[in-house]
Amino acid sequence: xxxxxxxxxxxxxxxxxxxxxxxxxxxxxxxxxxxxxxxxxxxxxxxxxxxxxxxxxxxxxxxxxxxxxxxxxxxxxxxxxxxxxxxxxxxxxxxxxxxxxxxxxxxxxxxxxxxxxxxxxxxxxxxxxxxxxxxxxxxxxxxxxxxxxxxxxxxxxxxxxxxxxxxxxxxxxxxxxxxxxxxxxxxxxxxxxxxxxxxxxxxxxxxxxxxxxxxxxxxxxxxxxxxxxxxxxxxxxxxxxxxxxxxxxxxxxxxxxxxxxxxxxxxxxxxxxxxxxxxxxxxxxxxxxxxxxxxxxxxxxxxxxxxxxxxxxxxxxxxxxxxxxxxxxxxxxxxxxxxxxxxxxxxxxxxxxxxxxxxxxxxxxxxxxxxxxxxxxxxxxxxxxxxxxxxxxxxxxxxxxxxxxx
Amino acid sequence: xxxxxxxxxxxxxxxxxxxxxxxxxxxxxxxxxxxxxxxxxxxxxxxxxxxxxxxxxxxxxxxxxxxxxxxxxxxxxxxxxxxxxxxxxxxxxxxxxxxxxxxxxxxxxxxxxxxxxxxxxxxxxxxxxxxxxxxxxxxxxxxxxxxxxxxxxxxxxxxxxxxxxxxxxxxxxxxxxxxxxxxxxxxxxxxxxxxxxxxxxxxxxxxxxxxxxxxxxxxxxxxxxxxxxxxxxxxxxxxxxxxxxxxxxxxxxxxxxxxxxxxxxxxxxxxxxxxxxxxxxxxxxxxxxxxxxxxxxxxxxxxxxxxxxxxxxxxxxxxxxxxxxxxxxxxxxxxxxxxxxxxxxxxxxxxxxxxxxxxxxxxxxxxxxxxxxxxxxxxxxxxxxxxxxxxxxxxxxxxxxxxxxx
Numbered sequence: 001x002x003x004x005x006x007x008x009x010x011x012x013x014x015x016x017x018x019x020x021x022x023x024x025x026x027x028x029x030x031x032x033x034x035x036x037x038x039x040x041x042x043x044x045x046x047x048x049x050x051x052x053x054x055x056x057x058x059x060x061x062x063x064x065x066x067x068x069x070x071x072x073x074x075x076x077x078x079x080x081x082x083x084x085x086x087x088x089x090x091x092x093x094x095x096x097x098x099x100x101x102x103x104x105x106x107x108x109x110x111x112x113x114x115x116x117x118x119x120x121x122x123x124x125x126x127x128x129x130x131x132x133x134x135x136x137x138x139x140x141x142x143x144x145x146x147x148x149x150x151x152x153x154x155x156x157x158x159x160x161x162x163x164x165x166x167x168x169x170x171x172x173x174x175x176x177x178x179x180x181x182x183x184x185x186x187x188x189x190x191x192x193x194x195x196x197x198x199x200x201x202x203x204x205x206x207x208x209x210x211x212x213x214x215x216x217x218x219x220x221x222x223x224x225x226x227x228x229x230x231x232x233x234x235x236x237x238x239x240x241x242x243x244x245x246x247x248x249x250x251x252x253x254x255x256x257x258x259x260x261x262x263x264x265x266x267x268x269x270x271x272x273x274x275x276x277x278x279x280x281x282x283x284x285x286x287x288x289x290x291x292x293x294x295x296x297x298x299x300x301x302x303x304x305x306x307x308x309x310x311x312x313x314x315x316x317x318x319x320x321x322x323x324x325x326x327x328x329x330x331x332x333x334x335x336x337x338x339x340x341x342x343x344x345x346x347x348x349x350x351x352x353x354x355x356x357x358x359x360x361x362x363x364x365x366x367x368x369x370x371x372x373x374x375x376x377x378x379x380x381x382x383x384x385x386x387x388x389x390x391x392x393x394x395x396x397x398x399x400x401x402x403x404x405x406x
Numbered sequence: 407x408x409x410x411x412x413x414x415x416x417x418x419x420x421x422x423x424x425x426x427x428x429x430x431x432x433x434x435x436x437x438x439x440x441x442x443x444x445x446x447x448x449x450x451x452x453x454x455x456x457x458x459x460x461x462x463x464x465x466x467x468x469x470x471x472x473x474x475x476x477x478x479x480x481x482x483x484x485x486x487x488x489x490x491x492x493x494x495x496x497x498x499x500x501x502x503x504x505x506x507x508x509x510x511x512x513x514x515x516x517x518x519x520x521x522x523x524x525x526x527x528x529x530x531x532x533x534x535x536x537x538x539x540x541x542x543x544x545x546x547x548x549x550x551x552x553x554x555x556x557x558x559x560x561x562x563x564x565x566x567x568x569x570x571x572x573x574x575x576x577x578x579x580x581x582x583x584x585x586x587x588x589x590x591x592x593x594x595x596x597x598x599x600x601x602x603x604x605x606x607x608x609x610x611x612x613x614x615x616x617x618x619x620x621x622x623x624x625x626x627x628x629x630x631x632x633x634x635x636x637x638x639x640x641x642x643x644x645x646x647x648x649x650x651x652x653x654x655x656x657x658x659x660x661x662x663x664x665x666x667x668x669x670x671x672x673x674x675x676x677x678x679x680x681x682x683x684x685x686x687x688x689x690x691x692x693x694x695x696x697x698x699x700x701x702x703x704x705x706x707x708x709x710x711x712x713x714x715x716x717x718x719x720x721x722x723x724x725x726x727x728x729x730x731x732x733x734x735x736x737x738x739x740x741x742x743x744x745x746x747x748x749x750x751x752x753x754x755x756x757x758x759x760x761x762x763x764x765x766x767x768x769x770x771x772x773x774x775x776x777x778x779x780x781x782x783x784x785x786x787x788x789x790x791x792x793x794x795x796x797x798x799x800x801x802x803x804x805x806x807x808x809x810x811x812x
Binding site for chain 2: 046047048049050051080081083116117118227228305309312318319322323325326327328330331332334335351354355356393394395397398399
């Protein structure tokens with residue numbers, strides 16, 4: 001697997017555009033991604049009971065299993081809690097895109113992110129779709145425009161691209177994402193789009209995505225909330241011309257590893273851009289009795305407000321870590337638990353066989369003052385492991401989310 | 407039911423003391439509550455896998471079902487993550503108390519709250535138990551000492567007392583509690599002690615407590631974390647001389663209502679003293695499909711960091727409320743949901759039949775600038791209701807929990 005310094009159109013057969021159409025005040029607010037060959041599509045969506053119109057639309061398209069030619073994403077307005085009008089607007093977006101590109105409207109996926117409870121400004125959205133369809137292209141300028149257009153309060157674009165070799169054929173997987181920005185009047189949405197030119201057996205992409213999100217987007221936490229619009233979409237158009245990757249293919253592992261790496265990288269970038277975050281925290285556990293227990297343990301640690309504020313305060317507060325593990329709902333034996341934190345500043349043993357290790361405060365500060373910190377949990381309850389990524393909880397988080405009116 | 411301005415020894419046959427023994431630097435740090443007649447005891451404990459030595463001890467005593475004569479509570483040290491030494495220290499506390507009071511050690515319940523991972527300073531603790539046993543008494547001075555001694559970073563004592571009439575016999579229920587104070591180096595603990603002079607059928611008190619905590623302590627949220635030491639204990643000594651309250655007694659409802667009221671009041675006081683809280687938020691739901699769904703919905707709203715910061719920012723952010731309901735795991739129909747907020751400043755309809763109501767910003771600010779705010783959620787999915795209590799998330803919360811070293 002080779003990491004490329006390239007954007008969303010690095011895989012063959014894809015084009016992209018990002019335009020400003022006036023949903024936001026100034027910034028790019030509408031992106032279009034297209035595949036020249038109709039692509040196999042996969043999707044993973046928010047489990048929130050309250051979900052936005054485009055989520056309903058995309059779920060239906062993905063369930064149909066029919067090929068997809070385009071994805072349209074607008075930022076600035078989430079088209080959530082907008083009732084019947086919202087569904088009609090989403091359908092109008094798909095219809096217009098289909099007409100402009102000469103594809104069925106059921107081959108068009110739609111995502112929206114931004115304000116909720118306000119109908120989409122359809123005049124602006126329609127002009128944006130028309131403009132984007134005219135500006136579709138390949139290369140870094142188009143890639144950047146697309147990556148920019150999906151952002152809300154993110155402070156940087158999030159993209160990743162890797163290349164693998166399948167029997168001499170280069171296959172690429174690229175992705176862009178937006179993170180957990182709260183915008184007026186509200187709410188965190190995570191969007192991620194993965195494009196690959198791999199040829200993949202019918203239905204396999206959905207299986208891979210379902211599994212890949214478990215160890216990427218599902219293992220990050222900005223503030224524990226799940227949005228009405230969270231969506232991950234993946235397209236595979238086969239333009240690379242590789243021998244088809246099947247469920248029994250010897251190349252499945254290579255492809256899966258690369259696909260997972262792109263998703264994990266985007267998840268990591270979302271956390272790095274978490275609102276008000278001053279520190280990036282990775283929690284790793286090994287020796288857990290099951291994969292599910294392992295995931296619950298690290299997720300609970302990363303989600304705890306007490307753990308988050310302790311890291312903001314650069315405090316080696318192992319008690320809060322152990323406590324968060326304790327109420328995670330996962331099984332583990334506290335008496336044999338080992339806890340360690342490490343960073344570029346060194347490492348620090350906090351708990352050994354369930355007993356406080358007693359540490360040097362100066363050394364603790366050296367480890368904790370770094371921006372990226374890893375919590376390593378070693379259990380003796382089994383052989384499963386997991387990792388989760390989070391950030392600290394700062395004054396700035398409260399400020400952004402409590403006082404954005406000022 | 408009559409509310410009395412009285413403390414923990416208002417019910418007959420109980421004595422109390424609170425002393426300073428040197429676990430903390432200055433403040434009272436050890437309380438003793440005794441019943442002249444061995445009392446029926448009930449307990450509810452943290453579900454955290456990591457639980458402190460005294461929790462193990464108390465669970466065993468409550469499971470035995472044998473009568474209880476005393477409860478000893480120390481603050482300043484939680485005796486958690488202290489291994490074999492911790493269990494020995496808890497036992498030594500019970501043994502010394504038993505010897506001093508002339509009761510079996512299995513008739514003594516123990517609670518600890520404070521620093522974790524540090525062995526109890528047993529010399530101080532022993533001198534404290536000895537001093538407290540000599541100072542046991544009744545009346546407001548003793549009540550206040552006991553209520554003070556169990557606090558950590560709480561800013562006020564939490565107590566409640568009510569009186570009911572059972573066929574002409576006055577019966578009292580009193581309680582004290584401590585809230586979610588974080589202390590160096592760490593962690594939130596909730597303790598609550600309920601004493602009643604009611605005569606209650608064997609085993610009934612445990613049933614009533616198990617049910618009562620569901621709508622009181624389990625429905626509050628300071629920061630979503632569950633401590634290693636959370637404990638609620640109730641004693642009933644029968645000193646009032648009332649006709650025994652049985653499972654089929656016509657007085658069961660009167661007693662249950664009063665018992666629940668004391669627990670609800672203490673839970674409310676704990677929230678009011680939440681760290682850094684500037685606002686008290688009550689979430690009420692009606693029309694839910696089940697009691698469990700109802701509880702999940704309001705608990706999710708109260709626990710959401712996004713909802714909490716919105717209230718801190720005095721923002722009528724109904725989207726965040728609806729979103730938190732959506733990921734609660736409970737069933738409800740967003741399309742028929744009604745959302746309203748109210749306070750001493752008036753009321754404000756936010757969402758009607760799932761549709762944004764459109765509100766006046768000036769009126770919103772009038773409602774939101776108050777210190778106590780109620781969120782009323784009306785569903786059309788059934789007939790169950792629930793309430794939960796929480797606080798906002800402020801700079802001060804981050805400061806207390808992130809920077810207490812400075």
